[in-house]
Amino acid sequence: MVKLDDIKKECKSILEEGKVKYIVGYKRNNNYYMSIPAFIEKIEETDQLIWDPTCVYNLVRFLRDEKLRKERQKTPDTRPIGVIVKGCDSRAINVLLQEKFIKRENVYIIGVACEKSGVIEKKKLRKKFNEKNIKQIEFGKDNNFIITTEKGKTTISAEEILAERCIECNNNTPVIYDVLLGEKVERSLSEHFRSLEKFESISTEEKWNFWKKELDKCIRCYACRSVCPMCYCDECIADSISLAVKPDTTAEEKAQKIRWVEKSPVSSENFSYHLIRALHLAGRCIDCGECERVCPVDIPLRYLNKKMEKEASEQFGYTAGLDPEKPALVSDFKDDDPQDFII
Amino acid sequence: MEEKFEPKIIAFLCKWCSSAGSDLAGVSRMKYPPNVVPITVMCSGSISPNYILSAFKDGADGVLVSGCHPGDCHYIKGNYYARRRITLVKELLEFIGIEPERFQMSWVSAAEGAKYTEIIKDFVKELEPLGPQNKLRSNL
Ligand code: SF4
Ligand code: SF4
Ligand code: FES
Numbered sequence: 001m002v003k004l005d006d007i008k009k010e011c012k013s014i015l016e017e018g019k020v021k022y023i024v025g026y027k028r029n030n031n032y033y034m035s036i037p038a039f040i041e042k043i044e045e046t047d048q049l050i051w052d053p054t055c056v057y058n059l060v061r062f063l064r065d066e067k068l069r070k071e072r073q074k075t076p077d078t079r080p081i082g083v084i085v086k087g088c089d090s091r092a093i094n095v096l097l098q099e100k101f102i103k104r105e106n107v108y109i110i111g112v113a114c115e116k117s118g119v120i121e122k123k124k125l126r127k128k129f130n131e132k133n134i135k136q137i138e139f140g141k142d143n144n145f146i147i148t149t150e151k152g153k154t155t156i157s158a159e160e161i162l163a164e165r166c167i168e169c170n171n172n173t174p175v176i177y178d179v180l181l182g183e184k185v186e187r188s189l190s191e192h193f194r195s196l197e198k199f200e201s202i203s204t205e206e207k208w209n210f211w212k213k214e215l216d217k218c219i220r221c222y223a224c225r226s227v228c229p230m231c232y233c234d235e236c237i238a239d240s241i242s243l244a245v246k247p248d249t250t251a252e253e254k255a256q257k258i259r260w261v262e263k264s265p266v267s268s269e270n271f272s273y274h275l276i277r278a279l280h281l282a283g284r285c286i287d288c289g290e291c292e293r294v295c296p297v298d299i300p301l302r303y304l305n306k307k308m309e310k311e312a313s314e315q316f317g318y319t320a321g322l323d324p325e326k327p328a329l330v331s332d333f334k335d336d337d338p339q340d341f342i343i
Numbered sequence: 344m345e346e347k348f349e350p351k352i353i354a355f356l357c358k359w360c361s362s363a364g365s366d367l368a369g370v371s372r373m374k375y376p377p378n379v380v381p382i383t384v385m386c387s388g389s390i391s392p393n394y395i396l397s398a399f400k401d402g403a404d405g406v407l408v409s410g411c412h413p414g415d416c417h418y419i420k421g422n423y424y425a426r427r428r429i430t431l432v433k434e435l436l437e438f439i440g441i442e443p444e445r446f447q448m449s450w451v452s453a454a455e456g457a458k459y460t461e462i463i464k465d466f467v468k469e470l471e472p473l474g475p476q477n478k479l480r481s482n483l
Pocket of ligand 2: 221298
């Protein structure tokens with residue numbers, strides 16, 4: 001089991017040596033059982049750090065914010081920032097490196113292995129417990145979680161409240177790191193694409209009805225985009241600004257200001273937004289599940305990305321974030337890529 | 344009398360092969376249904392998924408992407424990249440419940456005017472029973 005003390009020790013030592021500017025990790029959210037991101041700058045603050053099954057967030061997102069901040073500063077502190085990552089999060093770093101969005105020397109990676117478990121899914125937890133009574137959730141022995149409520153401690157099998165993505169995960173140890181805490185444990189709790197199975201047996205119309213119902217709920221708050229470590233485009237296609245067409249507006253200006261997606265949260269535009277987003281995440285999404293977690297109207301966004309992940313893997317043998325030196329999924333091809341569907 | 348449904352097809356044709364192929368069909372006076380609106384692009388590799396989605400949004404009943412045969416692309420590799428990208432678009436459209444018949448890809452060389460006419464004929468035939476495409480059509 002990963003010891004919290006080891007994480008703290010590592011963080012203390014890199015802060016002491018001045019190796020990093022600050023560390024992004026997890027801390028407790030006051031009396032609430034969930035964690036929140038922690039920004040640790042001073043050695044004494046490392047005591048706030050925690051490591052438990054509520055460390056759900058993908059902190060790699062903050063590398064983007066750091067990059068933007070640095071670009072604005074005249075004399076930026078060029079030291080790397082430390083970031084605590086799980087297996088899935090570490091692959092997000094690999095994608096950012098592959099796309100040359102960040103440099104390896106910009107980040108000090110503290111990898112923490114998920115070993116036999118993973119992180120919780122609040123929706124599953126709520127079905128089993130009254131959230132208000134929960135004081136704390138901890139890793140137990142083997143793959144158990146220990147839940148502390150007012151009435152005492154209960155041990156349950158992790159699988160009962162594990163996030164779906166963790167159950168399907170087959171890469172639960174960080175693949176890139178400066179230091180790795182915990183052990184590499186091979187484990188697979190289920191088929192990697194288990195959640196997609198239910199779509200295989202349903203008809204086209206049933207699929208459509210499912211997605212129509214789900215995507216019509218979208219209020220286009222863009223929380224999914226804001227939380228995504230891969231959504232770093234300077235100008236998102238969903239934000240196309242309107243162009244005032246004047247007599248002297250050239251054809252070229254018009255061509256460059258095409259509004260592919262309108263802002264109104266109506267069916268067709270919601271579909272545009274989500275299809276484009278899924279396609280833009282194909283071969284890049286590492287299934288950290290953050291988009292689905294933050295969606296205020298509970299749209300199962302993971303399925304869209306998972307579908308792309310499945311096709312990338314089955315048709316092109318590609319998995320996102322394994323090797324930053326290899327070309328990206330859509331920047332590459334093989335002579336014998338499948339083409340049965342082409343007339 | 345009820346009017347017969349005439350499907351509208353948007354065809355993205357690469358300039359060097361497929362568009363030339365469609366031209367050949369024209370100058371050879373081969374007959375094919377007038378349901379298709381061809382749009383010439385420089386290469387099948389230049390077709391962004393946005394083009395395809397907006398065609399559906401603007402009311403296309405079917406969309407065709409056509410390029411040079413593998414190995415023949417004017418830009419050497421464009422159609423190989425297109426093949427991967429279009430595979431993903433196709434899988435995603437089917438996944439959300441768009442009829443697979445509505446989105447097709449083909450290789451048509453500059454000499455294959457006859458193949459082009461066949462593709463369009465078959466496409467129209469496949470689209471007719473499906474009726475108009477309203478799923479992705481703009482609600483605005
Ligand atoms: S998806 Fe895998 S690596 Fe990520 S938290 Fe779950 S078990 Fe760990
Ligand atoms: S978070 Fe949910 S509601 Fe907000 S834009 Fe994304 S899918 Fe739509
Ligand atoms: S020029 Fe025809 S596919 Fe590239």
